[in-house]
Amino acid sequence: MIVINARFLTQPITGVQRFAVEISKILKKELGDKVQFVTPPSILHNKLAAELEAKKIGYNKSHIWEQIDLYSYLLKNNSPLLISFGYTGPLLYKRQIISVHDMAFKYYKETFSRGFSMIYNFMVPKIARRCLHVFTVSNASKKDICKELKISSEKVSVVYNGLTEVFKKEALNSNRINQKEKYLLTVSSHHPRKNYQRLIKAFSVIKDKSLKLYIVGNKISHFSDELGNSSSDYNGRIKFLSNVTDKELVSYYENALLFVFPSLYEGFGIPVIEAMSKGLPCVISDIPVFKEIGDESVIYVDPNNVNSIADGIERGLKLEGKRITYQKLDTFNWENSTDVVIEIINKYKN
Secondary structure, X not given: OEEEEOHHHHOOOOHHHHHHHHHHHXXXXXXXXXXXXXXXXXXXXXXXXXXXXXXXXXXXXXXHHHHHHHHHHHHXXXXXXEEEOOOOOOXXXXXXXXXXXXXXXXXXXXXXXXXXXXXXXXXXXXXXXXXXXXXXXXXXXXXXHHHHHOOOHHHEEEOOOOOOHHHHOOOOOOOOOOOOOOEEEEEOOOOHHHOHHXXXXXXXXXXXXXXXXXXXXXXXXXXXXXXXXXXXXXXXXXXXXXXXXXXXXXXXXXXXXXXXXXXXOOXXXXXXXXXXXXXXXXXXXXXXXXXXXXXXXXEEEOOOOHHHHXXXXXXXXXOOOOOOOOOOHHHOOHHHHHHHHHHHHHHHOO
């Protein structure tokens, strides 16, 4: 039996949870009863939990659940191989494989809550050194992980993110989208390293004042106040859109003029390949991971320079109406990524 730490079923879905969800669905299909998904009782995604036949165990939640309930369950069931897709797992359990998506918790620890920063900076290095193997989502992230966590490159395997199925289908028109508006699009939670302050400054100097900027993503309290709470704070030119469904998100991509993502640091950057899948001109940061997943069709900018971001947007706007074919896009699919996961599981399962 292979046990999957399905604590992600109790969390809102961002990039880390998306990785866990998509890989888990294919693992369930490919391995069937050979994998068992275990979760805390406080499930948010009941339909997905039913699809995975997830088993509720214990009474606690969050990290306490992993350290007490999950750890005890594993010991009582002959210490099976454990797969933890979300950075952490039982600290004392050696027979596990974990996923570490990036080193943001170390590089940008001042932007996280004190509790989160302390837990991750204490636990992740120890678990990564003790566990059997580590998954990460790009070669750029692998380099950071090996350097910062002081583990060998042989212990880390790259498992790329992919596109969810809805991005492979035609979008359904959503009444939340004003088709008459011409807008630039960015997609991410409101975290300081996403660099929205410089993006907004760059947008404010764009010549065409009829353009809007749509910021799709849920707000984080310590950063949302910095940006403002409504589009009225920016004369109606900037729209903050939260709790957007996948189908609505596809429509936002398909109706945008341009995708802009000047992030300071990423482990991967799922919104980039989502935008690429819809042929959008992409203005993105000149950082290692985007060089890895982008190609010569992308417009790269210096994320620390407002003028560079603004210039990249102006260049991108000249491509209005053009849909681009990105050569690297086929590299990023969940089926290939799950094959890598299964290969590593087979190496360690006995």
